[in-house]
Amino acid sequence: MKKRMDEKAFKALLKDGQSIMVGGFMTCGTPETLIDWVLESKVRDLTIICNDAGYPDRGVGKLITARRVTKLIASHIGLNPHAGEQMSQGDLAVELIPQGTLAEQIRAYGAGLGGILTPTGLKTVVEEGKQKITIKDQTYLLEMALGADLALIEVAACDALGNAVYAKTARNFNPVMATAAHTVVALTHQRVADIDPECVVTPHVFIDHIVLEEV
Amino acid sequence: MKKRMDEKAFKALLKDGQSIMVGGFMTCGTPETLIDWVLESKVRDLTIICNDAGYPDRGVGKLITARRVTKLIASHIGLNPHAGEQMSQGDLAVELIPQGTLAEQIRAYGAGLGGILTPTGLKTVVEEGKQKITIKDQTYLLEMALGADLALIEVAACDALGNAVYAKTARNFNPVMATAAHTVVALTHQRVADIDPECVVTPHVFIDHIVLEEV
């Protein structure tokens, strides 16, 4: 497995001020070990892009609790009171984005698109500051592509090249984030010999490094 | 199989002037039997949306040869000389679209987006008449969502509800077209009891009718 990476090499990827996408939905499908390594590395001023703020002691919530995050882009922060507190205190900039728009913005980046036109958020605070485009009497918001320096994803299994499959609803944002960052690190719990070529969810070309943590 | 449809019911869906998306790539993955039924039905003035014009006697090419098509939206027509001839004679309006843009336009419709911003086609004839949008010094073409009245797709197998999988490169445009038409008819060559829930490519909710043609 040429792409296999150890803890030391992973930590060498990290830098203050990086933007990091993290897979998972309320921490289901979040690569906890990679988050722990980010914590241990002491990097700070991070921009985190994740569906939600996790819990205070789980998922990206751990990074927020430890005050390593200065900006959070997410669809929901309700399960982590630290996120709301730090936002109120002005210590954490939070950009709340509708979940479907967040998924499309990340997808757009990974697919080489500049952005997409969505009806979601029209006539709400979400439209503030955004360009509107009307096509055949329907108005849309122009939402721009969103990429990151690093994507940390969790997969259920990888083959030797890094083709990946996911476990049930732990899939969520992981596949799209694997397309949209300069460097993509996958935490896998299993290495398998082969994956049915009809069932590969993330082709190996999207994954740069693999951390193997067998359970 | 509640969604099972026979030839007669299929033909009753057809109307003059309809827009029909047809899956397949150079006829690999094209539902030939459904094309044959369209031919037999005598409908005309069709708008066909397909990756290519097929061959004179295969795929959507059969409809072009029979002069049932007044507009063709495709990325390539080189394998069907009838398409070029009818275009030159003014009998067939051909809109040539870059293959990736065509895929994204259809996807946008199925995903409820108004359109997407792509760099493909900039400073070529493709940009003519289209809105350009510049984001952070990069200019994009605004390409609009593209749907159809009917989508005719070919799948390898369906379960009782219509969950579908495809065969190898016969997948191509079939899954995205299944999302983007008012009525979606799948020609399947096999009915299976179960599909692994991790490997379903087209969830049953996209497929309205199933024509079973066992081989």
Add this chain to the structure above:
Amino acid sequence: MNAKEIIAKRVAKELSDGDLVNLGIGLPTLVANYIDPSIDVHLQSENGLIGLGPSPNPGEEDKHLTNAGGQFVTLKDHGMYFDSVTSFSIIRGGHVDVTVLGALEVDEEGSLASWIIPKKLVPGMGGAMDLVVGAKKVIVATTHTNKDKPKIKTRCHLPLTAYQEVDLIVTELAVMEVRDDGLHLIEYHPSTTIEEVLSLTEAPLHISEAKPMEGTNHE
């Protein structure tokens, strides 16, 4: 039958055979308990599945199988998993027949506020904005009042989840349709009166079609 049960049972009657339905977190989740067993309703959970089954037995929870509220769930036969992009393509693309969700406020134009109380509660919109914009039918399932204050307003005051997208409002007291000319009271619970419903509703209601709600009284 308590208020939540009345609402859930009444909402369930709106679902038809073959519908793809998204049930929001909280009260809307209860609707699943009242779906007519003779019809096939496919429940979507926006974190990535269609075919939501009942809660797992204790000890049989799978940490990789949750709903959008983070609760452990199961998958029915012919269910399937997909990623967030596909999930919201299904939602935004108009492939969800019915979405049921709660409200902080809903108004006579069908606008909904459900995701933020500025400076008090800022959880975020999650998938609600996409669901309300994308679903073919939007049902708000909510208690009629909040601490005796009407939740059904002439105009929402809180920041909107979506503008003019709600089709039906179901409370423990009333069923109201949103039409071009405003809210129509089509059913009221037998334990209340039209007058009481009117007094507990800020928005004006058309009452000419009002009938007693069936099948939700002390069963």
Add this chain to the structure above:
Amino acid sequence: MNAKEIIAKRVAKELSDGDLVNLGIGLPTLVANYIDPSIDVHLQSENGLIGLGPSPNPGEEDKHLTNAGGQFVTLKDHGMYFDSVTSFSIIRGGHVDVTVLGALEVDEEGSLASWIIPKKLVPGMGGAMDLVVGAKKVIVATTHTNKDKPKIKTRCHLPLTAYQEVDLIVTELAVMEVRDDGLHLIEYHPSTTIEEVLSLTEAPLHISEAKPMEGTNHE
């Protein structure tokens, strides 16, 4: 070694271990025959696969397994299938390291014309526009001239496939890099001379780095 073989073999030297590569229809397809067997190069076919293998043995063709030229192919171990949307997300999203394609004309600014001769040949652009815009490195593999007329122009006259996207031009006579100041002749075939290359090229060429092409002479 004929012209096509010289070109294919020289292009193959541009590929590195781990690269994802798309080879266009026709001449570029031959590049696969010359890839260094000690490296792993992953070939994509834009109709929906990565891991393109050799042609199938006669009688073993699978009608559901073709390349973007409609020819029967095979899939290597660890290859996989995907749909057209994913295929072009990979392409447009910058995940293809090298794309190799033919040309009707290519110019000193790196603009390419390859898809249409108005009123004569209108096949359509297929996936070429996305490939040329999206790939990290664009290599044009073409004969140096067409019926003795230069294909490497100061400016393309035919409708463009893409504007200023080509990085390298490989012909049977020369290898030229596209740089900000124009075309640089970096290699010429031992069977020709710099003077001959200049005479068969409409665009001006910088020649200070020109060296004989290695490993393509009568092997």
